[in-house]
Amino acid sequence: MALPNSSVYDCIVIGAGIQGSFTAYHLAKNQKRTLLLEQFPLPHSRGSSHGQTRIIRRAYSEQFYTSMMQECYQLWAELERESGIKLYRKTGLLVIAPPGNEEFESICRNMEQNKVSWERFTREQVMAKYPGLILNPEDVACCDDNGGILYADKALRAVQEQFQKMGGVIQDGQKVKHIQPGQVVTVTTTSDIYQAKNIVITAGPWAQKVLSPLGLELPLKTLRINVCYWKEKIPGRSGLLQNFPAFLGVNLNGEEHEVYGLPCQEYPGLIKICFHGGNEAEPEERDLQAKPPQIPDIQILCNFISKYLPGLHPKPAVIEQCMYTNTPDSNFILDYHPLHKNIVIGSGFSGHGFKLSPLVGKILSELSMGKEPSYDLTPFSISRFQTPQASL
Numbered sequence: 001m002a003l004p005n006s007s008v009y010d011c012i013v014i015g016a017g018i019q020g021s022f023t024a025y026h027l028a029k030n031q032k033r034t035l036l037l038e039q040f041p042l043p044h045s046r047g048s049s050h051g052q053t054r055i056i057r058r059a060y061s062e063q064f065y066t067s068m069m070q071e072c073y074q075l076w077a078e079l080e081r082e083s084g085i086k087l088y089r090k091t092g093l094l095v096i097a098p099p100g101n102e103e104f105e106s107i108c109r110n111m112e113q114n115k116v117s118w119e120r121f122t123r124e125q126v127m128a129k130y131p132g133l134i135l136n137p138e139d140v141a142c143c144d145d146n147g148g149i150l151y152a153d154k155a156l157r158a159v160q161e162q163f164q165k166m167g168g169v170i171q172d173g174q175k176v177k178h179i180q181p182g183q184v185v186t187v188t189t190t191s192d193i194y195q196a197k198n199i200v201i202t203a204g205p206w207a208q209k210v211l212s213p214l215g216l217e218l219p220l221k222t223l224r225i226n227v228c229y230w231k232e233k234i235p236g237r238s239g240l241l242q243n244f245p246a247f248l249g250v251n252l253n254g255e256e257h258e259v260y261g262l263p264c265q266e267y268p269g270l271i272k273i274c275f276h277g278g279n280e281a282e283p284e285e286r287d288l289q290a291k292p293p294q295i296p297d298i299q300i301l302c303n304f305i306s307k308y309l310p311g312l313h314p315k316p317a318v319i320e321q322c323m324y325t326n327t328p329d330s331n332f333i334l335d336y337h338p339l340h341k342n343i344v345i346g347s348g349f350s351g352h353g354f355k356l357s358p359l360v361g362k363i364l365s366e367l368s369m370g371k372e373p374s375y376d377l378t379p380f381s382i383s384r385f386q387t388p389q390a391s392l
């Protein structure tokens, strides 16, 4: 490890999850010489971007996400065209909530104001359209018609392949050990040394570990997510396998939490239904459940299944793990390092960043190229954290 490897890149992106991969893709589209570094051999399932499916929707209570999702749908379609791979399946996205729920009403308002194709459903309409789904008598529901699922693993592969086709370089199995800021940034990995005029850090649940040596503490929490799959009590009887939407359950059953579900896709006969949250864990300790969980996520799901989806066994058939990296307000971090303008940070995707990744990548590439970003980034700024943890 003597001399830095070859010439200076325009940009090095650290972390080849979906956010880093889309950032590298947009940089390559802009003819930037780009290196994408990844600590694990690809593909891997240790971060946040693995698995077959993710929900896509414009149904958000924050107007900026609803508005940004319009361009995301276009960018996903562009990647489908370029790669020739189907990445999106339209199923509709059903939102269910108790009456008078503020988040539900904001979602409806946003969809209306942003001219999203959507409709309100009565309880009876929902139960007629989706046999096997039983709502509480007072529950309210609406449907984002173009909501659905993204084929996550395929999308990650497709964006990395397109990046490489445009001349981008991926080095996997190389963990970044040291970053030396400067006009030219020097990045030392476990096996090489690289230099670039700019770097973008998209290290998912490892973000804080990469940022601390650069003097930046962000109020990030990393959570272990139990990804649960559920089986029908009597195969073929529930009606849920043939015709099931993606759904979001907001504060149902008197709980302050959200649950979400996706139609049968990854495992024949199993439906994915998860709790939107989890217990704090370091990414390296994801699979070691040393402490008893503070949030009884699986029990909450079992209660939900018993009531809303009684055709399913109220015990998960398969449980897998994934990681969320949460900010206090669940909004992303898309910003420059406060001291180093050639270091850009994309982090804190808080369990909802996949659908927005084509645009996140575009925005991070714009920041890295010194261009005016296409969107107002106030909700995503580092300076919004006035907490003592956010220090330099």
Ligand SMILES: Cc1cc2nc3c(=O)[nH]c(=O)nc-3n(C[C@H](O)[C@H](O)[C@H](O)COP(=O)(O)OP(=O)(O)OC[C@H]3O[C@@H](n4cnc5c(N)ncnc54)[C@H](O)[C@@H]3O)c2cc1C
Residues within 6 Å of the ligand: 014, 015, 016, 017, 018, 019, 020, 037, 038, 039, 040, 046, 047, 048, 049, 050, 053, 054, 055, 056, 174, 175, 176, 177, 202, 203, 204, 205, 206, 207, 210, 225, 226, 227, 274, 322, 323, 324, 346, 347, 349, 350, 351, 352, 353, 354, 355, 356
């Ligand atoms: C169970 C689950 C369900 C979800 N459902 C949805 C959904 O329905 N819809 C939606 O929009 N979003 C969803 N999300 C969120 C979405 O998947 C994440 O926001 C997104 O994948 C985050 O991507 P990332 O690139 O930031 O992180 P990651 O995928 O974790 O990528 C970071 C990468 O950086 C690498 N790295 C870290 N440190 C280093 C280093 N020192 N050197 C080199 N490489 C390094 C890591 O190995 C990793 O590959 C879900 C997430 C989970 C876990």
